[in-house]
Amino acid sequence: MCFYGGRGLTLPESDYFCSLTFPAPRPLSKPIPMHHLSEQEQIRRNKLDELRSLGIDPYPSELFDVNFYAQEIQDNYHPELNNFQEVTLAGRLMSVRVMGKASFAELMDSSGRIQLYVNRDEICPGEDKTLYNAVFKKLLDLGDFIGVKGYVFKTQVGETSVHVKELVLLSKSLHPLPVVREAVDEATGEKKTYDAFTDPEARYRQRYVDLVVNPQVRDTFVKRTQLVQAMRNYLNDKGYLEVETPILQPLYGGAAARPFKTFHNTLDMTLYLRIANELYLKRLIVGGFDGVYEFSKDFRNEGMSRFHNPEFTQMELYVAYKDYYWMMDLVEEMVERVAMALHGKTEVQVGQNVINFQRPWKRFTMAESIQHFTGVDISELDEEGLRAAAKQLHVPLDPSMGKAKIIDEIFGEHVEPKLIQPTFITDYPVEMSPLAKKHRSKPGLVERFEAICNGKEICNAFSELNDPIDQRQRFEDQLELGKRGDTEAMVLDEDFLRALEYGMPPTAGLGIGIDRLSMIMTNSNSIQDVLFFPQMKPEKLEKAPAKPEADNS
RNA sequence: GAUUCUGUAGCUCAGCUGGUAGAGCAGUACACUUUUAAUGUACGGGUCCUGGGUUCGAAUCCCAGCGGGAUCACCA
Numbered sequence: 001m002c003f004y005g006g007r008g009l010t011l012p013e014s015d016y017f018c019s020l021t022f023p024a025p026r027p028l029s030k031p032i033p034m035h036h037l038s039e040q041e042q043i044r045r046n047k048l049d050e051l052r053s054l055g056i057d058p059y060p061s062e063l064f065d066v067n068f069y070a071q072e073i074q075d076n077y078h079p080e081l082n083n084f085q086e087v088t089l090a091g092r093l094m095s096v097r098v099m100g101k102a103s104f105a106e107l108m109d110s111s112g113r114i115q116l117y118v119n120r121d122e123i124c125p126g127e128d129k130t131l132y133n134a135v136f137k138k139l140l141d142l143g144d145f146i147g148v149k150g151y152v153f154k155t156q157v158g159e160t161s162v163h164v165k166e167l168v169l170l171s172k173s174l175h176p177l178p179v180v181r182e183a184v185d186e187a188t189g190e191k192k193t194y195d196a197f198t199d200p201e202a203r204y205r206q207r208y209v210d211l212v213v214n215p216q217v218r219d220t221f222v223k224r225t226q227l228v229q230a231m232r233n234y235l236n237d238k239g240y241l242e243v244e245t246p247i248l249q250p251l252y253g254g255a256a257a258r259p260f261k262t263f264h265n266t267l268d269m270t271l272y273l274r275i276a277n278e279l280y281l282k283r284l285i286v287g288g289f290d291g292v293y294e295f296s297k298d299f300r301n302e303g304m305s306r307f308h309n310p311e312f313t314q315m316e317l318y319v320a321y322k323d324y325y326w327m328m329d330l331v332e333e334m335v336e337r338v339a340m341a342l343h344g345k346t347e348v349q350v351g352q353n354v355i356n357f358q359r360p361w362k363r364f365t366m367a368e369s370i371q372h373f374t375g376v377d378i379s380e381l382d383e384e385g386l387r388a389a390a391k392q393l394h395v396p397l398d399p400s401m402g403k404a405k406i407i408d409e410i411f412g413e414h415v416e417p418k419l420i421q422p423t424f425i426t427d428y429p430v431e432m433s434p435l436a437k438k439h440r441s442k443p444g445l446v447e448r449f450e451a452i453c454n455g456k457e458i459c460n461a462f463s464e465l466n467d468p469i470d471q472r473q474r475f476e477d478q479l480e481l482g483k484r485g486d487t488e489a490m491v492l493d494e495d496f497l498r499a500l501e502y503g504m505p506p507t508a509g510l511g512i513g514i515d516r517l518s519m520i521m522t523n524s525n526s527i528q529d530v531l532f533f534p535q536m537k538p539e540k541l542e543k544a545p546a547k548p549e550a551d552n553s
Numbered sequence: 554g555a556u557u558c559u560g561u562a563g564c565u566c567a568g569c570u571g572g573u574a575g576a577g578c579a580g581u582a583c584a585c586u587u588u589u590a591a592u593g594u595a596c597g598g599g600u601c602c603u604g605g606g607u608u609c610g611a612a613u614c615c616c617a618g619c620g621g622g623a624u625c626a627c628c629a
Contacts, residue, residue: 039598040563040580099592100585119586142579155587176563179579183590194590195565195578201621202564213564257628276629302628303554312629457629488628513629527629537620 044174047139051169054130054139058172064147066090071111077152077160084152087162089114090170092212093144095181098137107148107162112215115161116148123167136167143173143212180213204534217529220522223342224530227521228295228514230341231315234334240291240317245280247273247297253496254278254435256488257300260310273299277316278435278509279496282464285318285507286499293317295514306526307456310535313514322508323463324447328424331451331459331510332359335422335517342521350454350523353420361451363424366407369415378407386410404429419452434474434490436462437506454520459512466507468500 037045051058068087077084091109101120106113120132140146149166178197184190196214197203203210203217210217232242250269252259254276262271277296284292295315304310319327339346339357346358364372367379376389386406390397395413397406407429415425426449427442436446447463465471475492482489518530528534 036600038563038580043580095589097588097591098585099588102586102588104588104591106589115589117587121586138581153587155589157588159587159589161587176579178564180564181578181590192590197564199560199564199621201560204621255629298629300628303626305625305628306623308628314629460629511629516629539620 038176040176041174044141044172044176047141048172048174051135051139051172054135056135056169058169060168060170064088064090064168064170066109066147069111070107070109070114073114073152073162074112074160077154079154086149087152088147088149089162090145090147092173093140093142093146095142095179096140101132103136104161107146108212115155115159116150116164117153117155117161118164118167122163122165131167135169140169141173141176142179143175143177144169145171145173177209178213200528201536204528204536205539207532220518220524220529221532223522224514224518226342227338227518228315230338231334231512232295234337235291235293235317238291240293240319241289243281243284243289243292243294245274245277245284245294245296247299249274251491251493253490253493255298255300256490258302258487260299260301275300276511277314278511279493281316281318282504282507282509283496283499285320286502286504290321291317291319304535306528307516309515309527309531312527315510315512315514317510317512318464318507319509320505320507323506324426324449324461324508327461327508327510328361328363328426328449331424331461331512332361332422335451335458338517338521348521348523350520351525353454355421355454355520357422361422361424363426363449365427366411366425366429367427369419369423369425370407370410373415373418374410376410378410402431404431408432416452416457417455420454422451422453422458424449424451431477433462434478435465435471437465437467438470456516457513458516458520459510461508461510464504464507464509466500466504468497471500472497 048058066088068084068089070089070091073084073087073089089107089109091107093105094108094113095106097104103118105116105118107116118132118136120129123136124130124132147168147170148162148164150162150164153161153163155161178195180196181194183192183194197210203214207217211221235242248262248264248271250271252272252275254274255278257275259275260273262273263269264271274296275298277294277298281292281294293315295313297311298314299311300308301310302308317330319330336346336357336359339348342348347354347356349355367377371377374389374393376393378386378389381389383403383406386403387397390406390410393410393414395406395409397409401409411425419425426447427439427445428436428448428450430436430438430444430446433446433448436448439445439447449461450457451459465474472492475490475497478490479492482491515527515530518524519527522530524530
């Protein structure tokens, strides 16, 4: 069966490379005056025409079945085994070294790279040497997708290579890729990279280019996905239900943050993009599920930094009949498992530090941690005393700050940045946690913990507040804050209160920042490095020619 | 939002006290049948982010704007 026709310059005996009737050459493409073309871009466009005039479709439709990937050949080829003697590979052409009638090239597929050996008389066994002399040497460019068939061997210098017997163009690249090259320094044995594609703006805007030329970027995103999969597997094994809740919400809730606002035309109403999942997931616990979780994009209309993107990913989990101590155990186990899944060990290099996620993690109450790092015992202090302590510790305050906020400032200034190894901080002031249950024995505190790692919070969890009367009071306190101008104060969600009134079992809840955890697990310095397409201002592109207005008459 | 650095060829970067731009890689052409940052020779390639200003003359100095990075503030 021939399912790969349309190639004029390929070998007829191959399934993939069979020759059928040529497609009629299209009219030569003229330079399209959409934007300024560089010399190299124009040359590549000209090559399209030349290819078509040779009967070669630069964008063939037929599938191209590969039977191996570059990496598995690199890993498993042994000359004495004489394996990989019929391989079909496809990928981008990343380098070419022409040496007369033979050439070396590098093919990159989704797994990695492998060298190709292309010999004129092997790919052109007959009189016609056009495929080699014209197509391969002149009309192919770095970045083009090609397919090859051949056998694997080792060159004299020991490089595992594919001896190409057949070669086809699968897709022409019109935009030159950055040419990044690597070499091993003979003196030091270190790998050196030349002309790396490093400009952050270009890398983030054109992530596709970043992914093509920077293999470590690809690794980072694969690890991010593995992280999510490891968590999902863990939670599924426990029998919890993955669910989906609304992103467009008439009321936003579950966190202290400013929302994005949008509008639904048919309903004629304002909607908000969710800032957290909490209130919907708890409704599902009310509804009778024992354990529910959601990986969710949340949206917060706030400042951006290397730790903040306007949309970010959280995993929230709620489990009935549990409390926050139980949830700490779960977090330890789950994150340890993530580290193992990604690195095969519990230690992870992050910047200058090696972070060890092995259980058990250290646990301090917030007051203990402050005492440990500052020597000040805040647990018995009133607002006046806290203010004095903050001043002594050089923590800047403003007069509007209450007791809880002052404690939070001291903690943020003197404790959090020093917690490098994963550490649980427990028992927060009630004013900062309007959705958490009051502590069973410590007045003024709630049953809440955060896990801090590398100086940053990676998760936040409580014994969930399920007393509807208390919850209403907390919401009303938030409304007061809102009236006083706190733009992040929570709004009162009457339906959520109604749900609690029906009764919610004691429940432990968790929110874990997937982007933050990904940064740590991949040793990334910026959230932009763990988001494929971080939010950026629009790029100034040259204007396309004005489109005629659609005729709606 | 504040401070600061930054924007030059497809990529990485030079470009001094102002005189209309250079290098390496990439590209084009030729040579070369096991190379590997292949090599050799030759040749092309620029809206110096944008707009003003100063000047005989601006990539360079000044002002404004746009984009980006870093740090800080708010936040996860």
